[in-house]
Amino acid sequence: MKRFVALFILIAFPLRAEVDITPVTTPSGLTVWLVEERSIPFVAIDLIFAGGASLESDDQAGAVNLMASLLSQGAGDMDAQAFATRTEELAARLSFSSGRDSVSVSARFLTEDAEATIDHLRLALVDPRFDEDAIARERAQVLAQLRRDQLEPNTLASRAFARAAFGEHPYARETNGTADTVAALDRAALLDAHRGAIARDRVYIGAAGDISAEELGVLVDRLFEGIPETGWPIPERAEFLAEPGLEIVPFDGPQSVVAFGHDGIARDDPEFLTAFVVNEIFGGGRFGTRLMRSLREERGLTYGIGAFLSSGALGESYQGRLSTDNANVEIVIELLREEWARMGRDGVTAEELDRIKTYLTGAYPLRFDGNGSIASIMASMQYQGFDRDYVNIRNDLIDVLTLDEVNDLAARLFDPEALFFVVVGQPVGLN
Amino acid sequence: MFVSRLFSTLVFVVSFTTMAHASPVTHTTLDNGLEIVVIEDRRAPVVVHMVWYRVGAADEPPLQSGIAHFLEHLMFKGTETMAPGEFSSVVEANGGRDNAFTSWDYTGYFQRVAADRLELMMEMEADRMQNLSFTEAEWLPERDVILEERGQVLESRVGAQFNEAMLAALFKEHPYGVPIIGWRHDMAVLTDEMAMDFYAAHYGPNNAILVIAGDVDTDEALALARQHYGAIPANPAIAPVERPTEPPHLAERRVVMEDARVGNPYVSRIYLAPPRRSGDQGEAAALQMLAALLGGSSTTSVLERRLTFDEGIALSAWASYMGTMRDYGMFMLGITPVEGVSLSDAEAALDRVVAEFLEEGIDPEQFERVRHQIRASEIFGLDDMQGRARQYGVGLSIGLTVEDVEGWIDAIDAVTPEDVLAAGQMLLDKRASVTGHLMRPQTAELSQ
Numbered sequence: 001m002k003r004f005v006a007l008f009i010l011i012a013f014p015l016r017a018e019v020d021i022t023p024v025t026t027p028s029g030l031t032v033w034l035v036e037e038r039s040i041p042f043v044a045i046d047l048i049f050a051g052g053a054s055l056e057s058d059d060q061a062g063a064v065n066l067m068a069s070l071l072s073q074g075a076g077d078m079d080a081q082a083f084a085t086r087t088e089e090l091a092a093r094l095s096f097s098s099g100r101d102s103v104s105v106s107a108r109f110l111t112e113d114a115e116a117t118i119d120h121l122r123l124a125l126v127d128p129r130f131d132e133d134a135i136a137r138e139r140a141q142v143l144a145q146l147r148r149d150q151l152e153p154n155t156l157a158s159r160a161f162a163r164a165a166f167g168e169h170p171y172a173r174e175t176n177g178t179a180d181t182v183a184a185l186d187r188a189a190l191l192d193a194h195r196g197a198i199a200r201d202r203v204y205i206g207a208a209g210d211i212s213a214e215e216l217g218v219l220v221d222r223l224f225e226g227i228p229e230t231g232w233p234i235p236e237r238a239e240f241l242a243e244p245g246l247e248i249v250p251f252d253g254p255q256s257v258v259a260f261g262h263d264g265i266a267r268d269d270p271e272f273l274t275a276f277v278v279n280e281i282f283g284g285g286r287f288g289t290r291l292m293r294s295l296r297e298e299r300g301l302t303y304g305i306g307a308f309l310s311s312g313a314l315g316e317s318y319q320g321r322l323s324t325d326n327a328n329v330e331i332v333i334e335l336l337r338e339e340w341a342r343m344g345r346d347g348v349t350a351e352e353l354d355r356i357k358t359y360l361t362g363a364y365p366l367r368f369d370g371n372g373s374i375a376s377i378m379a380s381m382q383y384q385g386f387d388r389d390y391v392n393i394r395n396d397l398i399d400v401l402t403l404d405e406v407n408d409l410a411a412r413l414f415d416p417e418a419l420f421f422v423v424v425g426q427p428v429g430l431n
Numbered sequence: 432m433f434v435s436r437l438f439s440t441l442v443f444v445v446s447f448t449t450m451a452h453a454s455p456v457t458h459t460t461l462d463n464g465l466e467i468v469v470i471e472d473r474r475a476p477v478v479v480h481m482v483w484y485r486v487g488a489a490d491e492p493p494l495q496s497g498i499a500h501f502l503e504h505l506m507f508k509g510t511e512t513m514a515p516g517e518f519s520s521v522v523e524a525n526g527g528r529d530n531a532f533t534s535w536d537y538t539g540y541f542q543r544v545a546a547d548r549l550e551l552m553m554e555m556e557a558d559r560m561q562n563l564s565f566t567e568a569e570w571l572p573e574r575d576v577i578l579e580e581r582g583q584v585l586e587s588r589v590g591a592q593f594n595e596a597m598l599a600a601l602f603k604e605h606p607y608g609v610p611i612i613g614w615r616h617d618m619a620v621l622t623d624e625m626a627m628d629f630y631a632a633h634y635g636p637n638n639a640i641l642v643i644a645g646d647v648d649t650d651e652a653l654a655l656a657r658q659h660y661g662a663i664p665a666n667p668a669i670a671p672v673e674r675p676t677e678p679p680h681l682a683e684r685r686v687v688m689e690d691a692r693v694g695n696p697y698v699s700r701i702y703l704a705p706p707r708r709s710g711d712q713g714e715a716a717a718l719q720m721l722a723a724l725l726g727g728s729s730t731t732s733v734l735e736r737r738l739t740f741d742e743g744i745a746l747s748a749w750a751s752y753m754g755t756m757r758d759y760g761m762f763m764l765g766i767t768p769v770e771g772v773s774l775s776d777a778e779a780a781l782d783r784v785v786a787e788f789l790e791e792g793i794d795p796e797q798f799e800r801v802r803h804q805i806r807a808s809e810i811f812g813l814d815d816m817q818g819r820a821r822q823y824g825v826g827l828s829i830g831l832t833v834e835d836v837e838g839w840i841d842a843i844d845a846v847t848p849e850d851v852l853a854a855g856q857m858l859l860d861k862r863a864s865v866t867g868h869l870m871r872p873q874t875a876e877l878s879q
Contacts, residue, residue: 040810042811044814073730080740083730084730088804089800091803093811108811137740140746141747144694144746147694148694150694151691153587252691253586255582286523287519288519297516301575301579302579303577303580303583323579323587325582359523359526365477365545366475369474369816370475371814
C-alpha cells in the first residue's frame with residue numbers, strides 16, 4: 001500500500017482540459033462552437049433543438065418521437081430507400097433522436113464530402129416526406145417498442161416514478177407516447193410536430209474536426225436554409241409532486257427493480273455543481289460510492305446501484321435505481337433509508353471530499369477525447385447555458401468547494417422522510 | 432464487470448489503418464513472453480492501459496462454469512500489498528476509470544487515465560498479475576454479487592435466456608455452449624480455492640498482452656513497460672490452449688421457448704461458421720461482407736429491403752457474423768414478424784429471401800456502397816482510441832497477429848461478389864445450425 005502513496009500525492013494536481021473553442025457566428029447569425037482538429041479528415045456536427053416531447057399535447061403524445069424517427073425515412077424526391085442509399089454513397093453517419101427536452105441530430109462525414117452531406121442532411125431537416133408507408137412502418141416499430149416496454153421492469157419503474165413525480169405535466173408522460181396516441185398519429189400531426197420542434201430560435205450547434213471557422217459558418221448557413229425562425233412555445237416548469245411512500249408494481253421474475261428518490265435541484269441552481277459533487281460521493285454510477293460499498297461490496301445485495309440528479313430543462317428530481325433478489329427488497333429499502341439519513345445528517349467527510357475532487361478534476365479532461373465526443377459536448381454546453389470559459393474554470397470551481405458548503409447542500413438535498421419508492425417485481429415482505 | 436460480446440450489436444466492420452493519417456502502432460514481445468502493443472494518438476492528454484489474458488470461460492474446468500468471470504471480479508479484491516478495492520480507489524483518486532470484462536476466449540482489464548498517470552497503472556496491474564490475495568470477507572459476498580449479476584443481466588431478460596438456450600443447443604461439446612457468466616448451480620458453489628487455482632494456471636506475462644493507446648511516446652511507454660512488467664517471471668504452469676472439438680453436425684437443432692415476458696416474438700438462427708484465422712482471413716472476410724450485404728443497414732440491406740419494405744411482413748430482419756473467436760465463428764440470421772404473421776411463416780420467408788439472394792446474385796451498386804463505407808469506417812475509427820486498442824487486444828488474444836489485425840480492412844476490401852456467394856452457400860445447409868422460436872405462451876395467445 002505504502003509505495004503508492006508517494007506517487008499519489010505527486011500527481012494529484014488538477015488538470016485543465018486542453019480544449020480550444022472557437023465561437024463562430026455564421027453570416028446569417030447562428031452561433032456554433034468549433035474545436036478545429038485537422039489530423040483526421042472528417043467533421044462532426046451536433047445539433048440540439050430544445051423542446052422535444054415536452055412540446056406536444058397529451059393527445060398527441062409520441063408525435064415528436066415518431067417525427068424524429070421519420071426524418072431519415074425519406075426527404076425531397078427520395079423515398080426511404082433512396083435516402084438511405086444516398087447516405088451510404090456519402091459514407092456519412094447521420095442520426096436523429098428525441099427525448100423529453102430535445103430533438104438531437106448528429107452528423108459525421110468525410111471532409112471531401114462535406115458540402116454534399118450538408119445538402120443531404122438539410123433535406124431531412126427541411127423537407128422530410130412523411131410518406132404513408134414510412135409512417136406505417138415506423139409506427140409499427142414504436143408500437144412494438146411500447147409492447148416490449150410493458151414487459152421491461154426498468155422501464156415500468158421509471159414510468160411509475162415519472163407519473164407519481166410530475167402529475168399532469170408532460171414530464172409525467174412516456175416520450176414514445178401510448179399505444180392509443182401513437183395509433184392515432186397521422187401525417188398532419190407529424191407535419192405539425194416537425195413545424196413545432198425544428199426551428200432556429202431553439203438550436204444549439206457544436207462542431208469538431210477538419211474544418212475552418214469560415215468554412216463552417218458557410219456550411220451551417222447552408223444547412224439551415226429554409227428552417228423556420230420560431231417553433232412551438234416551451235411549456236411551463238414541472239413541480240415534483242410524489243408523496244413519500246412505496247408503490248408496488250407486480251411483475252413476475254426472480255428480481256425486483258427498485259426506483260427511489262425525491263425532489264432534486266435545478267440545473268441553473270447556483271449550487272448545482274455542489275450537488276453533483278455530493279452525488280458523485282454518494283451514488284454516482286461507478287465503484288467506490290457509498291451505495292456501491294454498502295449494498296454491493298459489503299453485502300452482495302446487488303450487481304450495481306446508482307443515484308443521479310435528473311435535472312431537466314423544466315423540472316428536476318433526485319433518483320436512484322437497483323435490481324435485487326425479490327427476497328432482498330425489504331432490507332435494501334431499509335439500508336437506503338439509513339444511508340439517506342446519514343448523508344443528510346452527517347454529510348461527507350473531508351477525506352471523501354478530497355478524493356472526489358481529485359477524481360472529478362482528473363476525469364474531466366478525459367471527456368474531450370475525440371471529434372465525435374467534442375462536437376457533442378460543444379452543443380450540450382450551450383444548451384445547458386454554460387459559458388465557453390466553463391471548460392477552463394470548471395475544475396477550479398470544484399477545487400474551491402469547502403466541506404461546509406458541501407455538507408450544507410447535503411442537508412438541503414437529502415431528506416429521508418421524503419423518499420418515494422417504486423418496486424417492480426414480487427418483493428417479499430412488503431405491502 | 433461482465434461483457435458478453437455476443438449479440439450486442441450487429442458488428443459491421445472493425446477499423447484499422449494502414450493509411451497516411453494513421454498514428455504509429457508498435458508491437459514487441461518481452462523476454463518473459465509479454466506481448467506489447469503501443470498505439471500513439473496524441474490528440475488528447477489521455478491514455479488507455481489494457482492487459483488481456485488469453486484465457487476465458489471456454490477454459491474452465493468441469494463443474495466450475497463461471498470461474499473465469501468470478502476471478503475477474505476477485506482481481507479487484509487486493510494483493511499482498513494492496514487492500515481490497517484499493518486498485519479502483521487509486522485509479523479513481525487519479526481521475527481515471529477502470530473496469531474489466533470476460534469472454535470465452537479472453538479476460539481483459541483496463542484503465543483510462545490522464546496520460547501522465549500511466550506508470551502508476553502499470554505498477555498496480557503488474558502487481559496483480561502475480562500477487563493476488565484476498566480473504567473470505569471479500570470473496571464470499573462477491574459470489575453473491577455475480578449471482579445477482581446473473582439475475583439482472585440474464586435471468587431478468589428473456590432474450591438473453593433464449594440466447595443461452597440457443598448456444599447450449601448449437602455446441603455439442605465445445606464450451607462456447609456454456610454461458611460466460613456460468614450456470615447458476617455451478618456459480619453458487621464456486622470457491623476462493625478454485626479461483627486461485629485458475630489464476631495460478633493461467634495468469635502470467637507469458638499469457639498476456641499489454642495494449643497502451645493514447646498520448647504517449649512509444650519509446651517511453653515501452654521503457655516503462657519493461658521496468659514494471661519485465662521483471663515478472665514467466666509462469667511455467669501455462670500450457671497451450673486445449674479445448675474440445677465439435678463432432679460432425681449431422682442434425683439441425685430447433686429450440687422453442689415460451690415466456691410471458693416476450694414483447695415481440697422472433698425467429699433466430701445461429702450457424703457454426705469458420706472464424707478469422709491467422710494468415711488466412713479471406714473466408715471470414717467474405718462472411719463479413721455477406722453479413723453486411725444481408726443485414727448491415729436497417730433500410731437498404733437485402734433482408735430489410737425485402738422483408739420489411741417490399742413484403743411488409745417483418746418489423747426487422749438481421750444478419751451478422753461473429754468471426755473474432757478462437758475456435759468457431761458464428762453466423763446469425765433473424766426476423767421479428769409484424770403482428771399477424773406466424774413465426775413459421777416468418778422463418779420460411781427469411782429462408783426464401785436468403786436463397787433468392789444466393790441465386791440471383793449481388794447488386795453491384797450495393798456492393799460498391801458497402802465497400803465505400805468500410806473504407807470510410809477506417810477514417811471514423813481513428814477517432815475512437817479505446818476501440819482501436821480493443822481490436823488489437825481481442826485479435827492478439829484469440830491467436831491473430833498484428834498483421835492480421837491491420838490487414839482486416841484490406842481483406843474485406845479484396846472480397847469479390849463471387850467470394851460472397853460462395854461463402855453464403857453455408858446458409859443453405861442447416862445441419863450445423865440451431866433455429867429458435869421465442870414466443871408468448873400459446874394459452875396467452877389464445878386468450879388475447
